[in-house]
Every structure is written in C-alpha cells, then in structure tokens.
Amino acid sequence: MTPVEHAFSENGALANAISGFSPRQAQTDMAIEVAQAINNQSSLIVEAGTGTGKTFAYLIPALIANQQAAEKEEPQRKIIVSTGTKNLQEQLFHKDLPLIKKSLATQAQVALLKGRANYLCVYRLEQYQQSRGQLDAQTLADFVKVREWANTTNTGDTGELVNVMENSPVFPFVTSTVDNCLAKDCPNFEDCYLIKAREKAIDADLVVVNHHLFFADMALKDTGFGELIPKADVMIFDEAHQIADIASEYFGDAFSTRQLLDLCTDVIQIYKTSLTDVKQLGKAAEKLLKASQEFRLLFNYDPERGNWREKHHQKRFGEAFAALKVDLDFLYQVIKLCISRNEAIDNCFERAVSLLAQYDIMADVDALGMSFWYETTPRHVVLHKTPLSVADKFSDYVKESGAGWIFTSATLAVNGKFEHFAEHLGLKGASHLLLESPFDYAVQSQLVVPRYLPEANDKNRANVLANMAIPLIEASEGACFMLFTSYRVMHQVAELLSELIDNPLLVQGQMGKRKLLDEFIEHKKSVLLATASFWEGIDVRGDNLTCVIIDKLPFASPDDPLLQARSEDVKRRGGEPFAQIQLPQAVIALKQGVGRLIRDVEDKGIMVICDNRLVNKPYGEVFLNSLPSMTRTRNIEQAVSFLQNMKNRD
Numbered sequence: 001m002t003p004v005e006h007a008f009s010e011n012g013a014l015a016n017a018i019s020g021f022s023p024r025q026a027q028t029d030m031a032i033e034v035a036q037a038i039n040n041q042s043s044l045i046v047e048a049g050t051g052t053g054k055t056f057a058y059l060i061p062a063l064i065a066n067q068q069a070a071e072k073e074e075p076q077r078k079i080i081v082s083t084g085t086k087n088l089q090e091q092l093f094h095k096d097l098p099l100i101k102k103s104l105a106t107q108a109q110v111a112l113l114k115g116r117a118n119y120l121c122v123y124r125l126e127q128y129q130q131s132r133g134q135l136d137a138q139t140l141a142d143f144v145k146v147r148e149w150a151n152t153t154n155t156g157d158t159g160e161l162v163n164v165m166e167n168s169p170v171f172p173f174v175t176s177t178v179d180n181c182l183a184k185d186c187p188n189f190e191d192c193y194l195i196k197a198r199e200k201a202i203d204a205d206l207v208v209v210n211h212h213l214f215f216a217d218m219a220l221k222d223t224g225f226g227e228l229i230p231k232a233d234v235m236i237f238d239e240a241h242q243i244a245d246i247a248s249e250y251f252g253d254a255f256s257t258r259q260l261l262d263l264c265t266d267v268i269q270i271y272k273t274s275l276t277d278v279k280q281l282g283k284a285a286e287k288l289l290k291a292s293q294e295f296r297l298l299f300n301y302d303p304e305r306g307n308w309r310e311k312h313h314q315k316r317f318g319e320a321f322a323a324l325k326v327d328l329d330f331l332y333q334v335i336k337l338c339i340s341r342n343e344a345i346d347n348c349f350e351r352a353v354s355l356l357a358q359y360d361i362m363a364d365v366d367a368l369g370m371s372f373w374y375e376t377t378p379r380h381v382v383l384h385k386t387p388l389s390v391a392d393k394f395s396d397y398v399k400e401s402g403a404g405w406i407f408t409s410a411t412l413a414v415n416g417k418f419e420h421f422a423e424h425l426g427l428k429g430a431s432h433l434l435l436e437s438p439f440d441y442a443v444q445s446q447l448v449v450p451r452y453l454p455e456a457n458d459k460n461r462a463n464v465l466a467n468m469a470i471p472l473i474e475a476s477e478g479a480c481f482m483l484f485t486s487y488r489v490m491h492q493v494a495e496l497l498s499e500l501i502d503n504p505l506l507v508q509g510q511m512g513k514r515k516l517l518d519e520f521i522e523h524k525k526s527v528l529l530a531t532a533s534f535w536e537g538i539d540v541r542g543d544n545l546t547c548v549i550i551d552k553l554p555f556a557s558p559d560d561p562l563l564q565a566r567s568e569d570v571k572r573r574g575g576e577p578f579a580q581i582q583l584p585q586a587v588i589a590l591k592q593g594v595g596r597l598i599r600d601v602e603d604k605g606i607m608v609i610c611d612n613r614l615v616n617k618p619y620g621e622v623f624l625n626s627l628p629s630m631t632r633t634r635n636i637e638q639a640v641s642f643l644q645n646m647k648n649r650d
Ligand code: SF4
Pocket: 120, 121, 122, 123, 124, 176, 180, 181, 182, 183, 184, 186, 187, 188, 189, 191, 192, 193, 194, 195
C-alpha cells in the first residue's frame, strides 16, 4: 500500500484524525492518480461528482509528496492550490488545511494569498487621511472604521473588517490597484501588507490562491509579482471549469474608463495637496474625467456587452473615443512637466503612459485572432481585446514548467468526455478520470421537464413559469430556488409570484449575495429567484433547499461578441461552432445549476428544467447523458407527490 492509499484507508491518518471518516473508493482512486501526476510531473483532469471529497483527494497526496521530499532531504515540493472564489480559498485555508496538516502531522508551511484589492494600502490610507473632507458622510464613517482597524490588524486583510460592507465606496481609497501602487518607490514599502503576504507566499510550501490571482501572475499582469508560479512544482485547480475564460481575460488586454477616472482623481488629489502651483494639472484631469463620463453616456443605460469593433466603426463612438485620446494625451503632457517632483506624480506619469499604450491597442480593432468587445457597468465602460484561444500559450507554459498539473471540478465532462475542456487549454496528453458522485440520485431526486411549455422566446413565458411553479412551491413549502438565464424574465416572474403566493420572495439584487442566502436559510418558507451567479458555488443542504427550478437551457446569448468571434473562428477552421462551443458550454453551466440541489447523502428534492428542447431536440441527449441519473418525469403532479411524500416521511 502506498503512503497515499494508506492515508485514506480504514486505519489511516484520516480515519485516526477525523471522527466518522470512512474510506470512499472514488476519493482514494482520485488521490492515487493525483499522486502519480505529481510524481510524473504530468497533467491530470478529474471530474469528481459532488460528495466525492475531492479537496482531500488532492491536498493529501500533494502534502505527502512535500513531506517525502523533506524526509529525503530533497528540495521541497512547492504546491499552489487555486480555487474559484475568495470564499472557497478561506474555507480551504481555515478549515480543510488545518485538519489535514493535523492528520498527516506535517510541518508544511501554508499561506493564503488574495488579490491586491483585499489588502489595506498603508500609503493610500495616509494620503486620504489628509483629504477626508472630500468624502461623503457614509464613506467617511467607513473610513474611520478602517483607520481604527488599521491600528490593530496583523495581516491587513480587509476580510477582517466585518463592520464595513464589502462594496463600501471607501475601499478604493484604502486599497491599491496595479496602476496606483508605488511599489519599490513607496515610502511605506517596508510596512506594506501586500508585500508581506506575497513574501510569505513565496516562502510557503503550499499557497492557496484564486484563479484570477493565478492568471494575473502567469500573464505578469501585476507589477512586482510573477515570482510565485515559476517556483511551484505542483499546480492544483479546483473549480477548474472556470479557468479557460479567466485565462483568456488575463492573456488579453483591457482599457476602462474606471482607470481614467482613478488617474484623474489621483491627479486632482496631488494638485490639491502637494503640487498646488500647477493649475493645469487640475484642469487637464477635470477635462479627461468629463470626457470619460461622456463616453460612458454613449452606451445604453443598462449594463450590457457588445462588439467593440462594430461600435468603433460607428461615427459617434469613433469620434468620442478619439476625443478621449486628445484629453488623455493632454493630461500626459502636463504630468510630464512635473516628473520627479514627487513619487505620486511619477506614478501617475507611468499610468498615463500605460493608458496611452492600452488606448492604441483598443483603437487597432482590425488585429487578427482577437475578439474586441465591451461591457458596461452603471458608471463605466470596459473595452476588451481577448484572444480567441489560449490553448497554445497555456500548453507551452504547462510543458515548460516541469510541474504536475491537476485540474478538477464537479463539472468538466460533456457526455462523459473531456475534449471540450482539454482542447480549450491545449492539454492534449493529459490523463482523465471521471468519478461518479456517491449520492443515489435516482432515489434522492427527480428530474422534471414539464409538458406544454411555451417556446423560449414566447411573451407569455413568465406567466406560465410562475403558475407552473405554484404547486411545486406549495409542496416543497418554499425551500425553493428559481434560477434564470435572464434578468428580465426573473423580474417578471418575481412580480407575478408576489401577487400569487405568500412565501417570502428573495430576488437577486435586493441585497448582497451572502445576505440573500442567509435570509433564505433563516426564513424556511422562502423562494429565491436569481441568475448566473447563483448557478455555481452555492451550498444549501437538507430541508433548506428541496426544489430547484431552472427556466431554460443556459445557452450563451448568440449576441455575445466573444462567442460570435470564437464561432467564426471555428467555422473558418471547418468546425461546428454549435457542437464545439455553445453546446459544451451550456452543458457545463446546466450541470452547475443542477448541482445546487443534492449536496449530501441525506438530501432529497426535485429538479425542474423548463425547457422542452431537453427532450425534443437531438442535442437534448447530450445534456441528459451529462446529468446525474435522476428519475425522470414530465408530470408536475408526480413531482408534487414526490415532494409531499418526502415531507410526510419527515
Ligand atoms: S507598496 Fe503599493 S500597496 Fe504597498 S503600501 Fe505602497 S502603494 Fe500601497
């Protein structure tokens, strides 16, 4: 028996340290394969169904490999674990790792590293201390809390600030961005929390990061960074289904009016506090600030994504974009006259130079192999240039690294195959492993595809959905998620349900995501209506969630500019865009949504997918073959009985 097998055995380290631990074959199989990939420095892709225990199945072999190297006095294996979100990072670092370290009795040094926006910037805190009169009352109140906390924190991790809302406007004033960080020129460099956290990560045996941070490091998108990954021997990606899109983002370029606004705000601040003699500074910054706000106003009010190449060719957008360049160039010229007067203005000069370069990239919309697209937020526009594929770049990196690469998630395979995932990342020679969930889906759940549903674009659809949901909500006594593919339909259904049922209705956007979930769990009879961000990473167990209704198959909008560009590219190569891109993407998204229902061996419930295409289109089979094997029905009454029986047994 290998040390890894032994750790997972009946008398192994986990059984000794964790009460109630019992060996699970799928978990042990995964751990053995992970250990091999680490030893052979090869790549492994594992789909581990919900409940397999994949976190332990990758952490244990990685830490054992590190331990063995230490015992043989060989160079220690440095491990990077990358997760999908900050919450998962924290759970892994604060919950799973201490347990595993204890069970293996390892002395491995572990570190948690978050993105720079999560660390207090001592320099900016001091700067804004001088000008807090400019902050509004709420921001000022939060600023006072941050300042008090700053006197006591050891880590500078803003996650400790529980009494300040995550989206408080104070954070841009007290954290840094790649643009405004003074790095080695910073007078507070020695006390910088971000630098300290990075140094700790460099020295640790195992570092927990998130995908955004990983790819920022890999693509060298953050100054003074880029040292972590080249030193690692083992890379592990959990929630790996997300990484192709995140990698594209970091291997591409972006230019946002937010960056312009931040630059203007900082220049105005410098003019008011230190370079008061250079009046042109204030004027040039105000002018650019106005131009970037006017540029945003050209786009629709509601946030949207669209084709920047097309927009750029339209006269009014082309002209407004050209006007931005004139004002940015003017600000650059004025800042240039102030170079060397202080570090802050030198930093602004570098940012203006870099923004001019980024501007030119976004103006060259005819570049090949790239998608040019934009997205808007209520206040800003971000222009993106995204490579159509990251496969070549990523696979070169994997080959050159000489490391073991492990990719895992509960949703990687489509119709039992991994081609879609592997091709996107250029992982041609990687081994695969597909591990079924240990849950008994046929007993624990039922899949309902209701009959007589209107077409996906039928005007009466919201009405039909709301009325169809009522008996299910009654039978499940709330404890129901309704997951939508569009905000519009979500709001229409919410409005209708508010008239038709008495259950508390929680609608995405009413409050922050975490708060909304807390409310859902606290008010047992509630119904939660949400879109994309609730399809993933939500873990509500037991009676708290017994019914999940999905409004339709989650195909990406055909208007999505990135999808359009990728589809054209596939067509040019003689491929089938629907089969190669849209279908696999939608299958993975649906698997994620369906994965919200059964989270534990004791869980039970019904999964309703309101889309006839699942049963009357040939590609419906691909979806069905990719989902867990739930019993199926088209009859709402049967689903109602299933829920009633469940409740009666309770
Ligand atoms: S080095 Fe950058 S992040 Fe650190 S204190 Fe200075 S400006 Fe802030």
